[in-house]
Amino acid sequence: MRVLIAGAGRAGLSVAVHLATMGHEVTIVDRDDAIATSAFERHGLVSLVGDATDAGLLKEAEVGRADVVVAMLRRDADNLAVALLAQAAGAKRVMVRMRDPDYRSVYVRAGVHRILSEIDVFIGAMATAIEHPGVRHAMVLGTGESVAFELDIPVDAMVAGRTVSVVAGSRGFPASCVFAGLYRPDGRVEAPRGSSIVAGGATVLLVAARDELAEVIAFFLRRDPASGGITSAAERR
Template sequence: MRIVIAGGGRVGSVLAARLVAEQHTVTVIERDSTTCTRIFEEVGAVTVCGDATNPQVLESAGIATADVAAAVLARDPENLAFAMLVRSMSSARVMVRMLDTSYRDAYRLAGVKELVAEAEVVVAKMSTAIDFPQVAGSLPLAGGDALLFELAIPQHALVAGKTVAQVRALEGFPRESLFIGVVDPGGQTVVPDGSTVLKAAHTVILVARRTQLAQVVEFLTAEPATNASLTPLTQALRKVDFLAPLSDQELAAVARGAEFLQRPAGTEIFKKGDPGESFFVVLAGEVRMLGDGGQQLGTITPGGFFGELALLTGEPRMATAVTGSACELAVVGREDFRSVVMGSPAVALEMSRILGQRLSRAQGVPAPSPHKRKGFFGR
């Protein structure tokens, strides 16, 4: 598009640079000749040195054939005069940065429909950031009644693993709030639908009424109550043989590093041959372990665990794990586990010995001496 910008100050320069980068044809009108030269050389936009409220200058800038005219001058009277001239000389869309909201009615009478109230935007963004530090960025909409905002899903959020439809169906979640984007840690953005799964460390982009923002943020960032969630997990971890050398404090630290997942029936957790970077504890539901051809090798029920051998040995998964019903799982990753265990070499050695005994029993061969065996910690 052909775009004419009135004003080459900080806002005008940045706007011109963005539009040029997006392959638009941009002309900047600016009084200061030094600024004109800088924008031309550094930004690559065409510049016209002169007064943006002068009809002859507007003609020189090609206002008659412009698609958009943007006013970002330093004073509202100048922006208003520019907008009125453009309306009389061109069919271009007129956009204005409004510094003083008392000019709102004057801009409307001049036919300007696209106003950006700078102070309102700044105040809304800052007040939102003060009240909701979890919100990464926000933009007021509909005169401030609604907000477009970004929010990162915490590592242990209750909504992690739920679909957009499931979250919207939660009792008390504001139904008017809309999910319009999900950004993964790599920066890839998808437009979500009801089946999109919300994942920990992903960023969601939503629109919500400002009066309902607190509810939305609370729903999306709520984590399990520490005692209620970690106690059953800690008890389950205490049953894992190779974790026996850990103290209660160390076991609780492993539990705190776990990620909680909820998966519907029929979900594949991992398949045979996958690398083993974590092991799982079943908190609710059941998981079926399947061999070649779908043969069922066993069922893991609440309190049980699976996937630990691949984690400890570094070998690929030996079976496929599929949820037999809706499940709640705790996932303990290699790094979280290692950070706790490596704090005590004696514990690591004892765990290595226990694992060696277990593998030996499974294979029917004598257990190797601890000093001859390389534990997974060094891999």
């Protein structure tokens, strides 16, 4: 993909370098000559120096040919300007990093719907970590009603050694919970199937309603060796 990133601060440059290593064609625009020079010399990125809100400079960067334009400037007003110019030039997709939540409705009215809010992500992850110590990494989804999170499964957990289908059909399995991934010891992430095993000592990636998070965690961490494990719906019949 052709990706144009306006604003090559720490976050913008990190995104640019990552995308370049994945084989995408990345161009950055930044008003700081030192940053642009370093991005070219150290990472081989195509770099333009100047104001990304300048229509002429964006034209020089071939914004109209971009598959994705990402506005990551320091001010939302500037990101909005970049987004509008990119849309007018014919860029296929436009994304913005939102700093001030008051701008969300402004972006939406301007036709920008891919809005990334670092504040929302940070607050959601931090609040989840504080409220639920068992959660490793978490990300709030959508309007904040759902959370994607990683959870380590104890070796002696009641779900350990069971298949995904058995666990999901068990008594007490929270209705909002969905298996999103299974991490294996070698670091691979497996897309969960009904026959996939939830191994003790492994990590699972789950999605659940925020108000059911405590219930979900308690279900997966439950230890009761004497019970003989969890009971599936089929076994209850």
